[in-house]
Amino acid sequence: MVAKILIVLNLILAVAVMGAAGAYLNSAENWKKQYRDTKDRLEKEIVELRDRNTKTQSSLDEANRGKAAAITAKDTAEVAMKQAADANAVLQKKLDDLVASNQTTAAKMADLETGLRQAREQNDKLLGEKKTADDDRRAAMEAKNAAETEQKRLQNEVDNLTGMLDAAQKNGAALAEANEALSSENIQWRTKYPGGIGAASVPVKGMVLASDPKSDIYLISVGTKDQVKVGDELTVYRGDQFVAVVVVDKVFDDKASVMTKREGGKPMKKDGMDIRQGDKVATVY
DSSP: OHHHHHHHHHHHHHHHHHHHHHHHHHHHHHHHHHHHHHHHHHHHHHHHHHHHHHHHHHHHHHHHHHHHHHHHHHHHHHHHHHHHHHHHHHHHHHHHHHHHHHHHHHHHHHHHHHHHHHHHHHHHHHHHHHHHHHHHHHHHHHHHHHHHHHHHHHHHHHHHHHHHHHHHHHHHHHHHHHHHHHHHHHHHHHHHOTTOOEEOSSOOEEEEEEEETTTTEEEESOOGGGTOOTTEEEEEEETTEEEEEEEEEEEOSSOEEEEEOEETTEEOBOTTOOOOTTOEEEEOO
């Protein structure tokens, strides 16, 4: 029984071993295939990794070069930063000096503004004084002009008065001479016409029969028959125009001689006109 069991067990074991061996062999084939696949895949990955490594190495070399350049740039930048720091320090000092100078300048500006304000006030004051002075000067000039005008007017009046005085003196002298001549003439007239001269006592009308202006002797057409007498004054006219005043010098029966009456030595006749034959004569009233 035990032998059978053992046989059965052996058989079972044999079957199990054979199954295990089959499974193992099957697994071995699978493993080989998996190994080949894995190997191919790994070899491919190795190639890829080598390519990537090459690229990575190139990148690393480039990175190293960049790093070196960066280090150089860093060193240069540090030098530049140091120089900038030094320059900044210098600029800061200059800025401090400038701030101090600006403060001084601000103080000076304040002083200048104060001085400017005072100067403006002084200028305004001077402008006011100048305006007042200009007004005074203008008023003085107007007064001067008025005074000069008045002086000229007075001088003109003085000159006119002087001229008038000179003329009056000359006229006085002339009047004195004329008066003396008139006195002499009056003496002559009184001697010649002791009865005096004047208008005729009766109305008389006649005409000039003859005329001699150079000798101032004229013959008229009226005489004693017309009651004309020596010393009678008659008017000579031409149409409606006055010519002269005459005085009877000699009387005849129907005629009389006359001469131009004079006053102040001047003949009483119209300027530019002489007594002519044919002029009318009439009594003066």
